Amino acid sequence: MVRLLADPARAAIVDALAAGPACTCHLVEDLGLSQPNVSNHLRALRHAGVVKAEPYGRYTYYHLNADALDAAAAHLTDLAARARATSDNRREC
Amino acid sequence: MVRLLADPARAAIVDALAAGPACTCHLVEDLGLSQPNVSNHLRALRHAGVVKAEPYGRYTYYHLNADALDAAAAHLTDLAARARATSDNRREC
DNA sequence: ACGGGGCATCACCAGAAACTGATATCACCA
DNA sequence: TGGTGATATCAGTTTCTGGTGATGCCCCGT
Numbered sequence: 001m002v003r004l005l006a007d008p009a010r011a012a013i014v015d016a017l018a019a020g021p022a023c024t025c026h027l028v029e030d031l032g033l034s035q036p037n038v039s040n041h042l043r044a045l046r047h048a049g050v051v052k053a054e055p056y057g058r059y060t061y062y063h064l065n066a067d068a069l070d071a072a073a074a075h076l077t078d079l080a081a082r083a084r085a086t087s088d089n090r091r092e093c
Numbered sequence: 094m095v096r097l098l099a100d101p102a103r104a105a106i107v108d109a110l111a112a113g114p115a116c117t118c119h120l121v122e123d124l125g126l127s128q129p130n131v132s133n134h135l136r137a138l139r140h141a142g143v144v145k146a147e148p149y150g151r152y153t154y155y156h157l158n159a160d161a162l163d164a165a166a167a168h169l170t171d172l173a174a175r176a177r178a179t180s181d182n183r184r185e186c
Numbered sequence: 187a188c189g190g191g192g193c194a195t196c197a198c199c200a201g202a203a204a205c206t207g208a209t210a211t212c213a214c215c216a
Numbered sequence: 217t218g219g220t221g222a223t224a225t226c227a228g229t230t231t232c233t234g235g236t237g238a239t240g241c242c243c244c245g246t
Contacts, residue, residue: 002095002098002099002104003098003099005095005096005099006095006096006097006098006099007233007234009234009235014172015172017176018172018175018176018179019175019179019182020179020180020181020182020183020184021179021180021182021183021184022183022184023184023186023192023193024192024193024194025186025191025192025193026184026186033235034235034236034237035192035193035194036193036194036195036196036235036236036237036238037234037235037236038193039193039194039195040194040195040234040235041234042194043194043195057192057243057244058191058192058193058242058243058244059186059192059193059243060192060193060194061183063176063180064172064173064176065176066173066174066176066177066180067173069169069170069172069173069176070169070170070173072169073166073167073169073170073173074166076162076163076165076166076169077162077163077166079107079108079111079157079162080157080159080160080162080163080166081159082111082112083110083111083156083157083158083159083162084159086111086112086113086114087113087114087156087159088113089112089113089114090113090114090115090154091113091114091115091116091119093116093118093119093152093222100203100204102204102205116222116223117222117223117224118221118222118223126205127205127206127207128222128223128224129205129206129207129208129223129224129225129226130204130205130206132223132224132225133204133205133224133225134204135224136224136225148213150213150214150222151212151213151214151221151222151223152213152222152223153222153223153224186192
């Protein structure tokens, strides 16, 4: 899930969607990417549950899934917490 | 920064280090990866500030930088918060 | 119902990134 | 001080992934 935010284009899409739901054409226009490219990224994000698609007539509106983002954040927070808790458990070679 | 956790091998390294500081040989053994491979991943993580290296005689101990993980988590949390706050601002085409 | 625009999907290509093998360096120990 | 083990680095290969072009579908307006 975090894996998907690695690509700059996908990070830009997520960032743009943080400003509110938008349709594919908005993203294509705002980010200056090709339409198939945006569509492919959206598919990846959709399959991972990071964004949700909402057909609206001829358009498709996308919005972020805040819960998924929170879950990813929680995972990182957990790693940080575990790192702090075990910082003295140095393993011997 | 989040970008680095995309690779499964690096995610595994970070996960292993969450259990406590360890030297390169531990990671090589635990993850079943080649030593140069692990070293290269550690270099990438080191340069991004995700892990810190600590020379210890002939060995090099690595430990996670909890602050960096928290910063990444905060970024995701911020995205989620913005997504919730703007969920009604649907842009018209 | 016909034309057009928005969107998704697919096949392909190019660039990037990971893994490997060889090698250099350094610290420890006998 | 020579040998060994741990680590880092580098060049080369392979694998993966993102971008593009072409195409088809669907919905809307006329």
